[in-house]
Amino acid sequence: MIEFLSQPWHWAVSGAMIVFVMFLLLWFGGRFGVSTNLETMCTIAGAGKVSDFFKVDWKKRAWNLVFIAGAVVGGYIAITYLSSPEPVDIAQSTRDYMTTIGIDYPASISEGNGYVPAEVFETPWSVRNLILLVVGGFMVGFGTRYASGCTSGHAISGLSNLQISSLIAVIGFFIGGLLMAWLILPWIMSF
Amino acid sequence: MKFIKYFLVGILFGIIMTKSEAISWFRIQEMFRFESFHMYGIIGTAVVLGVIIHQVMQRTGFLSISGEEPKWKIPGSAKYRYIIGGTIFGLGWAMTGACPGPMFTLLGHGIWSMLLVIASAIIGAFAYGTISSKLPH
Numbered sequence: 001m002i003e004f005l006s007q008p009w010h011w012a013v014s015g016a017m018i019v020f021v022m023f024l025l026l027w028f029g030g031r032f033g034v035s036t037n038l039e040t041m042c043t044i045a046g047a048g049k050v051s052d053f054f055k056v057d058w059k060k061r062a063w064n065l066v067f068i069a070g071a072v073v074g075g076y077i078a079i080t081y082l083s084s085p086e087p088v089d090i091a092q093s094t095r096d097y098m099t100t101i102g103i104d105y106p107a108s109i110s111e112g113n114g115y116v117p118a119e120v121f122e123t124p125w126s127v128r129n130l131i132l133l134v135v136g137g138f139m140v141g142f143g144t145r146y147a148s149g150c151t152s153g154h155a156i157s158g159l160s161n162l163q164i165s166s167l168i169a170v171i172g173f174f175i176g177g178l179l180m181a182w183l184i185l186p187w188i189m190s191f
Numbered sequence: 192m193k194f195i196k197y198f199l200v201g202i203l204f205g206i207i208m209t210k211s212e213a214i215s216w217f218r219i220q221e222m223f224r225f226e227s228f229h230m231y232g233i234i235g236t237a238v239v240l241g242v243i244i245h246q247v248m249q250r251t252g253f254l255s256i257s258g259e260e261p262k263w264k265i266p267g268s269a270k271y272r273y274i275i276g277g278t279i280f281g282l283g284w285a286m287t288g289a290c291p292g293p294m295f296t297l298l299g300h301g302i303w304s305m306l307l308v309i310a311s312a313i314i315g316a317f318a319y320g321t322i323s324s325k326l327p328h
Contacts (some may be wrong), residue, residue: 002311003212008210008264009210009211009212010231011211011230011232011236012232012236012268014207014210014211014212014213014233014236015211015232015233015234015235015236015237015240016210016236016237016240017203017207017211018207018211018237019236019237019240019241019244021200021204021207022237022241022244023244024196024200024224025197026201026248026255026261026262027202027253027255027256027261028196028197028254028255028256029256029257029259029261029262029308030197030262030295031261031262031272034290034292034295035290035291035316037291038291038312038313038315038316039316039320040251041313041316042313042317044225044319045313047321049237050317050321051320051321051323053245053320053321053323053324054317054320062194063193063194063197066194066197066198066201066293067197067198067201067204067260068202068292068295069242069295070197070198070199070200070201070202070203070204070205071199071201071202071204071208071292071295071296072201072205072208072295072296072299073198073202073205073299074201074202074204074205074206074208074209074296074299075205075206075208075209075214075295075296075297075298075300076205076299076300076301077202077205077299078205078206078208078210078299079209079299079300079301081299082206082209082210084210088212088215088217088218090217090218090221090227091221091226091227093224093226094217094220094221094224094226094227095273095295096288097224098217098220101266104242105217107208113211114212114215114217115214115215115216115217115297115300115302116215116216116288116297116302116304117216117217120216121251121302121304121305122304124304124307125321129279129304130307132286132287133287133304133307133308133311134236134307134308135283135286135311136282136283136286136287136308136311137283137287137294137307137308137309137310137311137312137314137315138283138311138312138314138315138318139279139280139282139283139315140280140283140284140287140289140290140294140308140312140315141199141284141291141311141312141313141315141316141317141318141319142276142279142280142281142283142315142316142318142319143276143277143278143279143280143281143282143283143315144276144277144280144290144291144312144316145270145274145276145315145316145319145320145323146272146276146279146280146323146326147273147276147277147279147280148207148272148273148276150269150280150291150292151284151290151291152290152291152292154273154277155234155238156234156237156238156241159238159241159242160207160237160238160240160241160242160244160245161241161245161263161264162242162245163264165268165269165273165299166273167274168273168274168277169274169276169277170277171274171277171282172273172274172275172276172277172278172279172281173277173278173281173284174223174281175274175277176276176277176278176279176280176281176282176283176284176285177219177222177223177230177281177282177284177285178223178281178284178285179196179278179281179282179285180281180282180284180286181223181224181285182221182223182224184282184286185220185285185286188255188286189200
């Protein structure tokens with residue numbers, strides 16, 4: 001059983017499982033949308049004193065924080081007990097491209113599992129890597145609240161509820177993502 | 192006690208995110224470079240099945256366990272926020288390889304640098320909240 005689950009999952013299995021999570025959250029009376037938590041954390045930290053935007057009853061959103069705490073534990077369980085025997089099977093063309101911008105893809109599991117690039121995440125305190133992590137994180141937080149949703153809230157929940165606003169947001173995700181992946185990231189990595 | 196079910200579904204979500212590889216920085220780059228179908232397959236499957244589930248639930252009057260109508264929509268309507276906010280998020284997504292769910296699951300992988308990303312994302316949300324009234328929506 002463990003061996004069966006430890007294989008990399010087919011994309012169709014993964015997609016179906018994500019919908020199962022969305023369904024469970026709707027059934028429980030919640031909603032599948034993770035980025036609301038970033039706002040709730042601001043409220044709990046006392047941001048309501050600075051801006052009325054954060055004056056909400058965070059207890060009504062506490063279930064979502066519990067959900068995300070579970071996602072941390074789930075990550076630990078999956079990587080500790082259900083880890084794949086090989087690194088993530090990234091396309092060869094992507095691996096070759098990564099080499100040209102200074103990121104070596106792990107050849108075997110002993111070198112890494114292919115979830116994050118060691119060149120960025122293992123040495124976060126260099127100026128370049130701090131910019132990637134801090135500016136990138138800031139834009140994720142700012143952008144998801146501006147767009148009122150992220151991949152879960154718009155690309156999955158919103159699109160499957162046939163919301164035009166979510167389609168527009170997803171188009172935005174791709175405009176930003178394409179600009180970063182093709183133009184800005186190679187430039188940042190050159191430092 | 193009512194929170195336990197959310198915690199368990201969260202665990203399931205963390206496992207799915209890991210095994211689907213949707214939280215891999217490399218998978219995100221691969222997606223934006225159009226070099227693999229993997230991420231499109233995941234999102235595509237989820238949206239197609241999600242549409243079916245939504246339609247069935249909405250047409251059969253599905254109720255949540257507390258007997259209420261599930262929360263279908265984000266309240267409010269706007270013109271610019273989705274495209275501008277979405278683009279800003281997309282820039283950050285391709286930079287960190289992590290959206291708000293995966294950054295927490297990757298923390299569970301023991302990738303402590305994610306704390307920097309998470310803290311920055313919370314500050315980003317705070318910055319949006321403080322200037323939101325001055326931004327075009």
